[in-house]
Amino acid sequence: MFEQTTSALSGRQVLSRADINKGTAFSIAERQDLHLEGLLPPSIEDLDLQVKRVLEHLGEIKDELHQYVYLIDLEERNQTVFYKTIMSDPKRFIPILYDPVVADACLKFGHIYRRPRGLYITRDMKGRMTEVLRNWPEKDVRFICVTTGGRILGLGDIGANGMGIPVGKLQLYTACAAVPPEGLLPVLFDIGTSNEQLRNDPYYLGTREAPLGEEDVDELTEEFVQAVQEVFPNCCLHFEDWKGTQAIRMLNRYKDQILCYNDDIQGTASVVLAGIAGGLNIKGEVLKDQRVFFYGAGSAGTGIAKLVKAEMLTQGLGEEEANSRIAMFDVDGLICSTRNDLNEAQAPFAHNVEYTSDLVEALRMFKPTIIVGASTHAGGFTQEVVETLCEFSDQPMIFAISNPTFKVECTAEQAYTWSKGQALFAAGVQFPDFELNGKLHRPGQANNFYIYPAIGLATYVAKPKRLNDECFIVAAHAVADQINPEMREQGMLFPSQDNILESEIQTATKVVEYMFDSGLAQVERPADIRDWIEGQLYTPKY
Numbered sequence: 001m002f003e004q005t006t007s008a009l010s011g012r013q014v015l016s017r018a019d020i021n022k023g024t025a026f027s028i029a030e031r032q033d034l035h036l037e038g039l040l041p042p043s044i045e046d047l048d049l050q051v052k053r054v055l056e057h058l059g060e061i062k063d064e065l066h067q068y069v070y071l072i073d074l075e076e077r078n079q080t081v082f083y084k085t086i087m088s089d090p091k092r093f094i095p096i097l098y099d100p101v102v103a104d105a106c107l108k109f110g111h112i113y114r115r116p117r118g119l120y121i122t123r124d125m126k127g128r129m130t131e132v133l134r135n136w137p138e139k140d141v142r143f144i145c146v147t148t149g150g151r152i153l154g155l156g157d158i159g160a161n162g163m164g165i166p167v168g169k170l171q172l173y174t175a176c177a178a179v180p181p182e183g184l185l186p187v188l189f190d191i192g193t194s195n196e197q198l199r200n201d202p203y204y205l206g207t208r209e210a211p212l213g214e215e216d217v218d219e220l221t222e223e224f225v226q227a228v229q230e231v232f233p234n235c236c237l238h239f240e241d242w243k244g245t246q247a248i249r250m251l252n253r254y255k256d257q258i259l260c261y262n263d264d265i266q267g268t269a270s271v272v273l274a275g276i277a278g279g280l281n282i283k284g285e286v287l288k289d290q291r292v293f294f295y296g297a298g299s300a301g302t303g304i305a306k307l308v309k310a311e312m313l314t315q316g317l318g319e320e321e322a323n324s325r326i327a328m329f330d331v332d333g334l335i336c337s338t339r340n341d342l343n344e345a346q347a348p349f350a351h352n353v354e355y356t357s358d359l360v361e362a363l364r365m366f367k368p369t370i371i372v373g374a375s376t377h378a379g380g381f382t383q384e385v386v387e388t389l390c391e392f393s394d395q396p397m398i399f400a401i402s403n404p405t406f407k408v409e410c411t412a413e414q415a416y417t418w419s420k421g422q423a424l425f426a427a428g429v430q431f432p433d434f435e436l437n438g439k440l441h442r443p444g445q446a447n448n449f450y451i452y453p454a455i456g457l458a459t460y461v462a463k464p465k466r467l468n469d470e471c472f473i474v475a476a477h478a479v480a481d482q483i484n485p486e487m488r489e490q491g492m493l494f495p496s497q498d499n500i501l502e503s504e505i506q507t508a509t510k511v512v513e514y515m516f517d518s519g520l521a522q523v524e525r526p527a528d529i530r531d532w533i534e535g536q537l538y539t540p541k542y
């Protein structure tokens with residue numbers, strides 16, 4: 001990259017390009033060649049020392065949001081130092097660049113704003129989207145992460161403030177799975193926002209209008225999707241944090257047409273399936289014998305239910321039997337056949353039972369062995385709920401995936417304490433380890449970042465025509481297979497984040513194998529897939 005571009009650039013231009021800037025690490029010869037002499041302090045440093053300085057500085061910033069701001073600034077000065085820093089300690093930095101701190105960064109987006117990132121697509125660009133996409137300087141875009149901001153994490157509609165999410169998601173493609181950063185493009189698809197408080201905030205940076213109606217959104221999306229095909233023909237579209245019904249509709253419309261996926265539906269489903277598989281390995285049980293209860297039936301909840309059902313079918317259950325092992329409960333109560341407000345994703349799980357709006361009563365009727373909270377209802381899993389779950393299973397599995405932290409259905413400490421140490425627990429954010437009666441419990445983080453960076457890496461190397469649900473099922477099992485007996489002993493449902501790159505490579509390797517076996521891959525099959533992947537990884541170095 002550097003060799004190709006330096007001939008045209010010199011002096012301050014070089015220093016202001018984060019992808020080629022080495023700052024104080026430019027050698028004497030480079031300083032002479034690039035007309036950098038005098039523009040840098042005389043000391044010549046190496047990357048390790050630059051990273052040490054960053055770590056020292058970060059250590060002095062107590063507030064996590066300000067650590068986030070510092071890191072984003074760093075990325076815009078020197079991409080290599082940024083990724084070297086993040087990849088040196090992923091467990092520490094994932095929660096800062098991503099959930100939960102990114103939630104705070106999104107809420108305050110207009111207030112902490114420094115420089116533009118990615119692309120903003122607005123309604124007035126209708127008819128001109130190819131032109132606008134061509135404004136992006138990188139021509140070989142391989143992934144676009146696009147959000148409307150219509151449902152950011154558990155925060156609801158925050159419009160253009162949602163840009164923090166595609167930025168953060170794509171950073172994790174690189175930080176977790178070493179996908180080269182240059183082909184990653186965050187997009188905020190600004191259809192307006194229903195958030196009046198934001199529209200009245202003088203610092204709000206998006207379109208100050210109510211959201212477009214569904215028909216207009218569909219038309220605008222269609223133009224955007226086709227423009228992406230034309231301008232970036234090798235691009236995979238990653239849909240993120242669109243409003244639930246829109247998310248489901250877009251995925252259904254485009255999944256067989258273009259290379260795309262929805263992380264909230266398929267990525268989240270895959271990671272929960274991975275956690276369930278990990279938990280079942282601990283218990284020595286199989287999925288087809290479980291009863292799975294969903295608290296929250298939006299795009300995440302129904303996406304997980306669909307994948308759980310698909311897996312039950314592969315284990316030999318019939319359609320009806322699989323449906324009967326899954327139940328859902330949303331803000332309006334138990335999803336049952338007398339309800340007439342259900343969407344197509346919820347309908348298969350509406351059983352012929354008596355309606356109740358009481359969660360504990362619904363649990364008593366259904367007797368689940370696994371509960372998945374994707375409700376954004378903070379504290380929805382009360383002590384009574386957890387104690388009730390313990391009546392149906394010695395080791396109930398509890399997934400409380402609503403995020404950020406202040407939206408979680410219950411904390412790890414609550415799950416372990418109320419279940420007297422019996423629960424197998426994971427949340428959408430990482431809770432600290434918890435000791436109860438001398439036993440250490442290690443809660444998992446059931447977050448889609450175990451999945452989508454690996455799917456991204458697999459897609460980057462194998463260039464599949466399409467991504468199907470099977471890719472996400474394969475990824476889920478690859479993650480679950482990484483839990484060794486010692487980790488099982490501590491109740492771990494997910495691999496450790498210390499070694500996230502290794503985990504994502506293992507997952508990507510399995511997904512790539514599947515892509516070749518199923519004929520999805522569009523490149524020649526290499527002799528050794530893992531080796532071949534390793535040869536294409538991004539490494540932060542000069």
Ligand SMILES: O=C([O-])CC(=O)C(=O)O
Pocket residue numbers: 099152153154241263264403428447448
């Ligand atoms: O970003 C995360 O942490 C998980 C996610 O996709 C969401 O909550 O929408």
Ligand SMILES: [Mg+2]
Pocket residue numbers: 153240241263264
């Ligand atoms: Mg999301």
